[in-house]
Every structure is written in structure tokens, then in C-alpha cells.
Amino acid sequence: MTKFSKIAPKSFFKGSKGDIVDETATSSVNQGMKMNTRKSELTPLKDIMADLLAGGLSFNPDDAKIWEVWNEVVGPDIAENASPVQIKDGVLKVAVANALWLQDLLYDETSIRANLNECLGREVVTRISFNVGPK
Secondary structure, three states: OOHHHHHOOOOEEEOOOOOEEEHHHHOHHHOOOOOOOOHHHOOOHHHHHHHHHOOOOOOOHHHHHHHHHHHHHHOHHHHHHEEEEEEEOOEEEEEEOOHHHHHHHHHHHHHHHHHHHHHHOOOOOOEEEEEEOOO
8 A cells, every 4th residue: 555545535546647636537427538637737718618609609699689579579369379499590490389379370470570570670580480399
């Protein structure tokens, strides 16, 4: 038994560079991936965010206003039975309460789209995809 093993908890061991490594960080719970425990090798958050945003966002943050104006644009009856879920590449996905509302909204898609775009002041929605699902 070495001097190191007397003072270090069982979950720690001496790494190849002489540093102390937490064995739990390299366990199968982490699927074999070694977690970096040395502060000098951590990646700054600003670098991570820059990498994530380098390709550009797949949505315009201003498009979130759809959720603010939805009830006003579609009225209380539709708002009670349908709600926007996602906007991506101009396609607005809307969850609808049931098949009857789905059928009805398919006929109103053009006017809902036009009214949304008018209320938002620009062409945000190019198509609406209605699907029966949880609101």
C-alpha cells in the first residue's frame, strides 16, 4: 500500500501525468467518456456558444411573437382548440384538439397565415402544418 492510497478515497487514483483523477468521472455511468477535471483544460462558455451559433440559428428570435399574437389573430374558439408548437424554416406547426378541428383549420390555413404575417409585419409563416396532438 502506498502513501497515496492511504490518504486518497477509493474513488480516486493517480493518473498517468501524476495528477489525481476521480474514478467516478471515468466510470461506465458516463459511458466510458473521461470527464476533464483539470481547470486549465476547460472550454470557456463563450467558445462553446460561438461554435453552436456559427452555423446561424434555424429560427429568428422575433418569430416567437407568434405565441403572443396567436389568440388575437385566430380568436377564442380556435385558440381554445389549437396552439402553435414550433416555427422552423417558415413552417408553423400547430397542435389541434381533434380531427374535426383539424379539418376545419385546413380550410382556414390561408387566412390564418395571412393574418399572422400581417400582425407580425412581415412574412414569417409560409405554411401551417396542423396535427392532432396535445395543446
